[in-house]
Amino acid sequence: MNENDAEIIEEATDEAVEKGLERLTSERISEVINQVLHKETGARFKAYVDTCMRCGLCSDACSYFLSNDRDPRFSPAAKVKQTIWEMLDKKGKVSKDFLRRAVHIAHLECNVCRRCSMYCPFGIDMAYMMLLVRRICHKLEITPQYIQDTVNSHSVTMNQMWVKEDEWIDTLQWQEEDGREEFEDLRIPLDKQGADIMYSVIAPEPKFQAGLIYQAAVIMHAAGMNWTMPSRPGWDNSNMAMFTGDNEISGRIARTFFETAAKLNVKRIVMGECGHAFRSTYDVGNRQLAWTMAPIEVVHAIEFYHELLTAGRITIKEKFSKKVTLHDPCNVSRGRGLHDMARKIVAMTCSDFVEMTPNREHNLCCGAGGGVINCGPPYKKERMRNNRAKAEQLAATGAEVLIAPCHNCHSGLEDIIHHYNLNMEVKFLGDVLFETMEKKIYRPGE
Amino acid sequence: MNAFIGFIMGPMVWISAMIFIFGLLIKFIFIIKEVREKEQYLLSYMTVRHSLRSICAWLIPFYPRSTRLRPVYYGVSYLFHILLFVLPVFLFSHIVLMDQSLNLSWPALHDGAADILTLAVILALVFFSLRRRLEPDVRFLTSVKDHLLILMVLLPFVTGFLAYHQVFLYEWMVIAHVLSGEFLLIIIPFSRFSHMITAPLTRAYTGSEFGHVRHAKDW
Ligand code: HEM
Ligand code: SF4
Ligand code: SF4
Ligand code: SF4
Numbered sequence: 001m002n003e004n005d006a007e008i009i010e011e012a013t014d015e016a017v018e019k020g021l022e023r024l025t026s027e028r029i030s031e032v033i034n035q036v037l038h039k040e041t042g043a044r045f046k047a048y049v050d051t052c053m054r055c056g057l058c059s060d061a062c063s064y065f066l067s068n069d070r071d072p073r074f075s076p077a078a079k080v081k082q083t084i085w086e087m088l089d090k091k092g093k094v095s096k097d098f099l100r101r102a103v104h105i106a107h108l109e110c111n112v113c114r115r116c117s118m119y120c121p122f123g124i125d126m127a128y129m130m131l132l133v134r135r136i137c138h139k140l141e142i143t144p145q146y147i148q149d150t151v152n153s154h155s156v157t158m159n160q161m162w163v164k165e166d167e168w169i170d171t172l173q174w175q176e177e178d179g180r181e182e183f184e185d186l187r188i189p190l191d192k193q194g195a196d197i198m199y200s201v202i203a204p205e206p207k208f209q210a211g212l213i214y215q216a217a218v219i220m221h222a223a224g225m226n227w228t229m230p231s232r233p234g235w236d237n238s239n240m241a242m243f244t245g246d247n248e249i250s251g252r253i254a255r256t257f258f259e260t261a262a263k264l265n266v267k268r269i270v271m272g273e274c275g276h277a278f279r280s281t282y283d284v285g286n287r288q289l290a291w292t293m294a295p296i297e298v299v300h301a302i303e304f305y306h307e308l309l310t311a312g313r314i315t316i317k318e319k320f321s322k323k324v325t326l327h328d329p330c331n332v333s334r335g336r337g338l339h340d341m342a343r344k345i346v347a348m349t350c351s352d353f354v355e356m357t358p359n360r361e362h363n364l365c366c367g368a369g370g371g372v373i374n375c376g377p378p379y380k381k382e383r384m385r386n387n388r389a390k391a392e393q394l395a396a397t398g399a400e401v402l403i404a405p406c407h408n409c410h411s412g413l414e415d416i417i418h419h420y421n422l423n424m425e426v427k428f429l430g431d432v433l434f435e436t437m438e439k440k441i442y443r444p445g446e
Numbered sequence: 447m448n449a450f451i452g453f454i455m456g457p458m459v460w461i462s463a464m465i466f467i468f469g470l471l472i473k474f475i476f477i478i479k480e481v482r483e484k485e486q487y488l489l490s491y492m493t494v495r496h497s498l499r500s501i502c503a504w505l506i507p508f509y510p511r512s513t514r515l516r517p518v519y520y521g522v523s524y525l526f527h528i529l530l531f532v533l534p535v536f537l538f539s540h541i542v543l544m545d546q547s548l549n550l551s552w553p554a555l556h557d558g559a560a561d562i563l564t565l566a567v568i569l570a571l572v573f574f575s576l577r578r579r580l581e582p583d584v585r586f587l588t589s590v591k592d593h594l595l596i597l598m599v600l601l602p603f604v605t606g607f608l609a610y611h612q613v614f615l616y617e618w619m620v621i622a623h624v625l626s627g628e629f630l631l632i633i634i635p636f637s638r639f640s641h642m643i644t645a646p647l648t649r650a651y652t653g654s655e656f657g658h659v660r661h662a663k664d665w
Contacts (some may be wrong), residue, residue: 043477044651051644054587055523060515061562065583072586081587117511118664121504122645123652283659291488293659337661361662362511 010100013378016145017103021096024140030092032139036132037087039059045132049088049125052077058126061119063364064109066389076116076126079105083133103142106133108379109386111370112243113330118361134371135245142287143244146376150240153203158233158256160240161203169231171206175214179221182439186221188213190262191264192228198266200257202238202274202407215434216272219305223313224442227270233361235259237271239280243371247288252284261296268297270304273428275406276369277332283335300332302405305433306341309348317438319351323430325399326355327413328363339363342405345429347437356397364390364402366404367413387412391420399446405429454624462628469635470643477647501646501654503665510665518645519577526570529563530599536560539610557610559575564607572659601626625657 012018025146037045059065059075064140073082083102087094094102105255120126125229137143137193144150150386153162167181172188179186205212220227229235234256241249258281271277278300299307299352308314326346333339346353358364367387372379393418394402402417402424404410417424481488503509513520534540538554545551555563575596578588605623609616634640656664 006557011632035521044485044488044592046650047477047644047648051648053641054589054592055519056511056519056587057516058582059583060512065449070583075583075586077587078583117652118510118656119515121510121512121649122641123500123664125652125655215563229565279485287487289486291530294485334656335660336663358511361664 008114009099010104011326012100013212014103014144014375018147019144020142021100022142024096024142026093029094029096029140033087033092033094033136034386035156036091036136036139037084040135041132041376044128044388047209048129049084051122052080052120052124053122055121056118056160060118062110062388063113063367064363064386064412067367067386068388074109076110076120077391079110080126080129084129087136095143099108099140099142099348100135101138103137103144106130106430107144107147107375108372108382111365111367113275113365114332114334115330115365116361118334120223131154131243131245133370134243134246135247140166140247143246144379147240147244147371147374148380150267150374151244151246151249154236154239154253156243158253159203159236160238161207163203163206163236165231165233168206168235171210172213172229172231175210175217178214178216181220183221188229190231192226194265195226195228196267197225197227198261199227199271200235200261200269201272202277203236204238204407205272211270212428212430213444215430218424218434218439219308219314219437220429222441223308225313228264230260230264232260232409237269237277238274239277240371240374241282242284243276243374250280250285251288254280255289257281257285258289258295262393266296268299269294270299271301273405273407273430275329275335276371276408278303278334300336300338301430302332302338303343305345305429309345309433313435313442316349316436318416318436320349320401320432320436321351322400323352323354323398324350324401324403324427325354325356326359327366327394327398327402327404327406327409328360329404330363330365331411332406333363337361340354342403342429344383345433346403349429350403354397356393356399364405365392366390366409366416368415369408373408373415373420375410380415383412384415387419389418391416391422394422394424395420398400402426403429403432449619454621454628458561458628460625462631466631470640473635473640474643474647479646486653491659492651493658496654496657497650499657500664501511501649503663504649505652512665522570522573526574527568529567533563533567533603538612561607561610564603564610567603568607569664571603572595574581596646598626598630598633598637602630 031119054077056075058077062076065074072078072321074399085103110130112130114127116126117123117125150160153160157163172190174189174313199216201213239253241253281298282294324346326342328339367383367390372383404413405425405428413426471624478545507524508514522581536555537560538557539556541554575593577585578592603627605619609619609623653664656662
């Protein structure tokens, strides 16, 4: 009837998914699906299913749809059709081939960026629907291997990358030592009770990008902040469990995080430039713990830099002169409305700025977030194909430097730039600030 | 036969109107009740201000970016929805019937205008149906049910149009018109047409999450 109705046979690429599927019985499959779709949801889910008029207005929202020549299978509503509608129709009695495809759709063809809920006239949240599918996959133990490994790490170490406690402390001390070359009395204060700020990062920073901690320390020191970093688990603000539907571990991560801050008795938590970590602590993790909003104020780096610059705690020596453009990470623009602040920082630190369009809440996602990049190398080629729209958007700016205030975005955008030969350099806002700031210590009244 | 006609022209009109109104009302109450029982927390994120902000933004034609990306469909749909309510309520012959039975009346649309607008609704529905065949992404989402839903709306308008023009089988057309109109009213609360009340709710919730929690716009 319809050429697109031809069933897609999903290749067996992922060992964890395959092993998980082997273990499943058809009773288990329908039991889990019905449990999640009927017991763990409510009127909102029903309204989303019953209200969708199959009008296709959401299609244009999705960068996967745009990157694949408007292939109907990538329309947000189509992803729900291929997963949830069918699960509901068949009352959970779906085949293993169906599940293999469902894992793929939910984990690799949607990065839960929530752009589509701004394009659907009813505001239907397809990201929520895809996260439900991931929840089902989690309960069926068929989550892709690489991202499951990060959740396992969270579960054991309370950080995403198996960073051991001594490694963590060593890294901080090593960065402190390096920082002393810039400022002789610079400290990275560990476990300082009652500090104004707890600074928190994601695990990839100590693992691969320790220089970012060094930069943050220099900025904190120069701005004269009363800050601290925790030495114990709870320092990592990332939360991959949030993206695999492992709500229980997601809650444990958020609890450890907020308890660490509470024990240190800090006034607020400032976090590095990470989008999903912000989503976890500002929007999702707190809900898992039955807090309406975060129990301790969580401040994203964009907000924090903006505050330092407008308060004059950091001054700019010389503006960055290369042509820059800005990528709005969805978790802090669509997720927190920080896009205008980010632009103000760019205006204060850079002299040549060009917008990429569409922007702000309407930005196209980097295609790496929402756990997609964390599904690992087996899926990289596919990810690059699914990021074509972003690559075209980047190329159209003609900028030399791409500022992306989000870790995941960074990795994703770097992959895009290499794959599509875009010849751009990716920077954090912190990198730009660090390069352009006056390296002197702030003293009130000066 | 006459008893049957008397029934569908008389009591059945009221019965279907009641099913329509109370069906939607009860649906609304059940939704709120279920949210309170199972997902109470959703309400803590809802604010009147952000709900209205989002609903209003989406009522302004071509204000949301999404509606500008598909202007033809959105424009047709916007007009269609307005006419869907305006036509039956302000049709001269409907008002006459209201006047006879309840002694209530209000200004009516000019018959000629109503005729053209009815044709517009019919064309809009034909357009929806064609679009469901022609636009690949919509086609992928469409099932037989979607065409049936369009047909449900189409019937009262087509039969009304034909009855007005008395082209053929006038009496049968009137009966078909009344029946299909009643049928449409009855199924609204139990089909996807209940989006009439869920639309403001889902929009209000998303608008609140975007506005209140995430400090961002959702249009
Ligand atoms: C005040 C209440 C209503 C609101 C706010 C509303 C809103 C919407 C919206 C937002 C859409 C989605 C796509 C679009 O923008 O066109 C839609 C589609 C549709 N609505 Fe409504 N609606 C309402 C009442 C109704 C009623 C009472 C009916 C029919 C009895 C109806 C029939 C339809 C149909 C047939 C479509 C789909 C058109 C297609 O096939 O693409 N609507 N409506
Ligand atoms: S959440 Fe984002 S990636 Fe997922 S379907 Fe919607 S627009 Fe596409
Ligand atoms: S825009 Fe909304 S109603 Fe239309 S198909 Fe997409 S999710 Fe369904
Ligand atoms: S990595 Fe960045 S753009 Fe991508 S989903 Fe996350 S915040 Fe959005």
